[in-house]
Amino acid sequence: MDQINVLGTELVPCSMDPLTGYYRTGCCENHGDDPGMHVVCCRVTAGFLEYSVAQGNDLVTPMPQYGFAGLKPGDQWCVCAPRWAEALEAGAACLVVLESTHVSALEFVDLADLKSHAYSV
Numbered sequence: 001m002d003q004i005n006v007l008g009t010e011l012v013p014c015s016m017d018p019l020t021g022y023y024r025t026g027c028c029e030n031h032g033d034d035p036g037m038h039v040v041c042c043r044v045t046a047g048f049l050e051y052s053v054a055q056g057n058d059l060v061t062p063m064p065q066y067g068f069a070g071l072k073p074g075d076q077w078c079v080c081a082p083r084w085a086e087a088l089e090a091g092a093a094c095l096v097v098l099e100s101t102h103v104s105a106l107e108f109v110d111l112a113d114l115k116s117h118a119y120s121v
Contacts, residue, residue: 003029004103006111014041014100015076018069028078030104037108038078041100043119046073051092057083076100081108088113095119 003011013026020041021027022034028041042048044059049071052059059077062070071077076097085108087093096117105114 003027005099006101006103006105006114007098008103009099011102012099014078014097018071018075018077019067020076020078022078028100028102030102036080037082037104038080039102039105040079040081040084040109040114041076041097042079042084043076043095043097044071044073044079045094047092048087048094049073051087051090052083055083055086081105085109088117093117 005011011027011029014020014028016026019026021029022036022038023029028039030037030039049060059071062068084093088109094117096114096119098114098118101114
C-alpha cells in the first residue's frame with residue numbers, strides 16, 4: 001500500500017533519531033492497525049511537551065525498557081492526530097512536517113491548520 005502525505009505526494013521519513021513511528025520505521029505511516037493514529041510528524045516544542053505531559057502522555061521521561069530516550073524540543077516525532085488537534089485547540093500545537101504527515105491526519109485536522117503550523121525541513 002502506498003503511503004501518501006497530506007500534500008498528496010509520497011510520505012517521507014519523519015525521524016530516524018529518535019526513531020519514530022508506530023511501527024518504528026522512522027515514518028508516520030498508517031496501515032490501519034494503529035489505534036492512536038500516530039500520523040502527524042511534529043517538530044516538538046517545550047510547550048507541546050508540557051501540554052502532552054499534562055494530558056497524561058509523558059514524552060519527556062526516558063523509558064529505557066522500551067528503547068525510548070525521551071524527547072526534547074526540536075526532536076521530530078510521530079504524534080497522534082487527535083492529540084495534535086487537542087493541542088491546537090489549547091494553543092499548544094507544535095510545528096508539523098507536511099511531507100512526513102500521513103494523509104489520514106486529515107480525518108482529524110484541516111489541511112489549513114496543518115499548513116499554518118508547517119515546518120520546512
